[in-house]
Amino acid sequence: MLGVNRQVYYRSIKSRLHKQTVAQKVIVLVRDIRMLMPRLGGKKLYFLLKDKLSLLKVGRDKLFRILKANHMLIIPKRSYHITTDSHHRFRKHRNLVSSMDIEGPESVWVSDITYIGTRTNPSYLALITDAYSKKIVGYDVSKSLSMDGSLRALEMAINNRKYKESPLIHHSDRGLQYCSNEYQRLLENNEIKPSMTEKYDPYENAVAERINGILKQEFSVAQKIQDFKVKKKLVKNAIEIYNNIRPHLSNEMLTPIQMHAQKKIKPKQYKSKKLNNDVIIQL
Numbered sequence: 100m101l102g103v104n105r106q107v108y109y110r111s112i113k114s115r116l117h118k119q120t121v122a123q124k125v126i127v128l129v130r131d132i133r134m135l136m137p138r139l140g141g142k143k144l145y146f147l148l149k150d151k152l153s154l155l156k157v158g159r160d161k162l163f164r165i166l167k168a169n170h171m172l173i174i175p176k177r178s179y180h181i182t183t184d185s186h187h188r189f190r191k192h193r194n195l196v197s198s199m200d201i202e203g204p205e206s207v208w209v210s211d212i213t214y215i216g217t218r219t220n221p222s223y224l225a226l227i228t229d230a231y232s233k234k235i236v237g238y239d240v241s242k243s244l245s246m247d248g249s250l251r252a253l254e255m256a257i258n259n260r261k262y263k264e265s266p267l268i269h270h271s272d273r274g275l276q277y278c279s280n281e282y283q284r285l286l287e288n289n290e291i292k293p294s295m296t297e298k299y300d301p302y303e304n305a306v307a308e309r310i311n312g313i314l315k316q317e318f319s320v321a322q323k324i325q326d327f328k329v330k331k332k333l334v335k336n337a338i339e340i341y342n343n344i345r346p347h348l349s350n351e352m353l354t355p356i357q358m359h360a361q362k363k364i365k366p367k368q369y370k371s372k373k374l375n376n377d378v379i380i381q382l
Contacts, residue, residue, distance in 0.1 A: 121155050122165045128152075129171060135340050138173050138317040141166055143345065146352050173317075190283075191273045194303065195294035196230070203362040204231045205262040208291075210271040211307035212249065213314075215240070215321040215330070222330055224320065225252040228310045230270070231366060233347050234355035235310065235338050236260075240331045249276040250285065257289050261359070270294040272304055313341065
C-alpha cells in the first residue's frame with residue numbers, strides 16, 4: 100500500500116533496533132570510564148575502549164556520533180583567576196627552556212598555582228609537573244597564596260625524584276612564591292637551576308597551564324566544595340587517576356607514569372606564534 104517492500108520495511112526496523120542496542124552498550128562503556136574521569140574527551144575514550152568497541156564494530160567516527168546524539172561530547176569550560184604577583188623586589192631569572200629540546204624525564208619541571216576555591220572559601224593548588232612525561236610530581240592544596248604551599252609542593256617533588264643524577268631545571272612564572280629567598284634556597288640546595296617566563300605569553304609555561312586545565316575541566320577539582328578536607332581528598336584522587344590511568348596525547352597515549360619510566364619516546368612539540376620562531380614548546 101505504501102510502496103515499500105515488506106522485507107525492506109522489517110529489515111529497517113531490525114537495523115534500527117540493532118543500532119540502538121549497540122549505542123546503549125557504548126554509552127555504558129563510556130559511563131564506566133567517566134565515573135573516574137568525568138570529562139575525558141572523545142579521543143582518549145576511543146583509545147581506552149578501542150578493543151571493546153571493535154567487538155561492537157564501532158570506530159572512532161561512530162563513537163563520536165553516538166556521543167553527540169546522547170549529548171555526551173565535552174565542551175571545554177574556561178575560567179581565569181590571577182594568581183601571579185610579579186611586582187616584587189626579588190630576583191627574576193632568565194628563561195632557560197624556551198628553545199630547549201626536552202628528551203627525558205626530570206630534565207625540566209614546570210610549576211604553577213591555580214585557583215580552585217570559591218568566594219567564601221578560597222583555595223589554591225600548587226603543582227609541579229615533569230615537562231617530559233607530564234607526570235605531576237609534587238602538589239599542595241592551601242587556603243592562601245603564601246609561598247608555604249609552593250614550598251610543600253617542591254619538597255614533595257624533590258622527595259619523589261627518580262633520576263637524581265640528571266641535571267634538572269625548574270621553570271615557573273615570575274610570581275613572588277617562586278622568586279622568594281626560601282624557594283630559591285631550596286632549589287639551590289638540591290642543585291636545581293631556576294628558569295622563569297620573560298613574556299606575558301601562556302606558551303612560555305604551556306605544560307603547567309595545560310595540566311591546570313585538565314584537572315579543572317576533566318576532573319572538576321575547582322567545583323564548589325565547602326569542606327577543605329574533602330577538597331584535598333578530591334585533588335589527591337584526581338592526581339592519582341591522572342598520573343596512573345589517563346592517557347596523554349603528547350605521550351603517544353601513554354599515561355604520565357608510563358612515560359616517566361622510559362626515555363625513548365619523543366613528546367609532541369608545538370611552536371608558539373607569539374614568541375619568536377625558534378621557540379619550541381612541548382605539550
